[in-house]
Amino acid sequence: MAEIVNYPLLALVGQEEMKTALILAAINPRLRGVLLLGPRGTGKTTAARGLVDLLPPVQQSSCPHGCDPRLAAISMEYICPDCAEKLEKGEDITYLAPMQLVELPLNATMDDVIGGPNPRVALEQSRWQLQQGILHYAHHNVLYVDEVNLLDEEIVNCILDAASRGYYVVRRGRLIGTFPSEFLLIGSMNPEEGSLRPQLMDRLGLRVVVAPVQDAQQRLDVYERNRRFADDSVSFAASYADETMTLADEIASAKDLLPKVTIPPRIAESAIRLINSLHIQSHRAEIVLLEAARARAAADGREEVAEEDVAVVAPPALRQRRSDYMERFVKDSRKEDERIANGVKRILGIEKR
Ligand SMILES: [Zn+2]
DSSP: OOOOOOOOOGGSSHHHHHHHHHHHHHHHHGGOEEEEOOOOSSSSSHHHHHHHHSOOOOEEEEETOOOOOOHHHOOOSSOOOHHHHHHTTTTEEEEEOOOOOOEETTTTTHHHHEEEEEEEHHHOOOOEEEEEOOHHHTTSSSETTTTTTSSOOOHHHHHHHHHHEEEEEEEEETTEEEEEEOOEEHHHEEEGOOOOOOHHHHSSSSEEOOOOOHHHHHHHHHHHHHHHHHHHHHHHHHHTTHHHHHHHHHHHHHHHGGGGOBBOOOHHHHHHHHHTTTTOOOHHHHHHHHHHHHHHHHTTSSSSSSSSHHHHHHHHHHHOOOOOOHHHHHHHHHHHHHHHHHHIIIIOHHHHH
């Protein structure tokens, strides 16, 4: 059987911001993922696949149905009879394995995402049993949503909700189940093919504009590396194995260090001043900016955020967050509140406290 090898993330020519953003999001789950904005053929999907090889292994289900001991803890109804038997005997139904990239197909339905009726069980036993969906398989893995702007709004909302809560809820008739789903979300979109609604855009932490490399030598490097990978993917990946392993170790250490990383008050204040100076309304801006700065400090092996961390992460954390509409809306409603307060004072004689 041919070995499936991912193109190494480190073999991508240029695209430093994309690599940094993906690594920071892998270190700090509070960043709620990355949105890659750019035309086709700029390596967005390749980068997402390459990232997976840099992440520490996790417990994966050993069952083809994806049975998980946590589901068994909710109800034995959620796991297959084989796994139920194994658990009863005290056998493991998971094993430590590399993270996987779970890709959401563009034509996915709500049943595909959260799970739906198991057709085999419905047919053979004429009863309803939940067949797990993509959010279940994405648990502890990376969920890649290509063309996120072309997806059904209900589906995008459902995925973003799961990404921020770490769980999702299935409601079908009398069945209500809450299932764990913690994953690193990577969305990609081609701005030429329709925009993403601002409120959805706001919920993806880092945004990277992935432009094709312009430099003639770099373009040639892109071609050369692609040719070498197409000729012999295994030895091409092997030539990056040392670097990949070193980076993977650094990411693992950064994840361990992250809880200890603090932000000196003067740097936090500068970060907020920066956001205010850009007229960004959403409070997600400061969460993402400061959490990305913490992740960068951790990646660098430091326990304290430096100004440079904020400077480096500011573009992916803050771009495309300012909303002309929200700025006008807040200004207008403040004016309206003043008029109401004046009316209350004039007519009722009560001063606003
Ligand atoms: Zn099973």
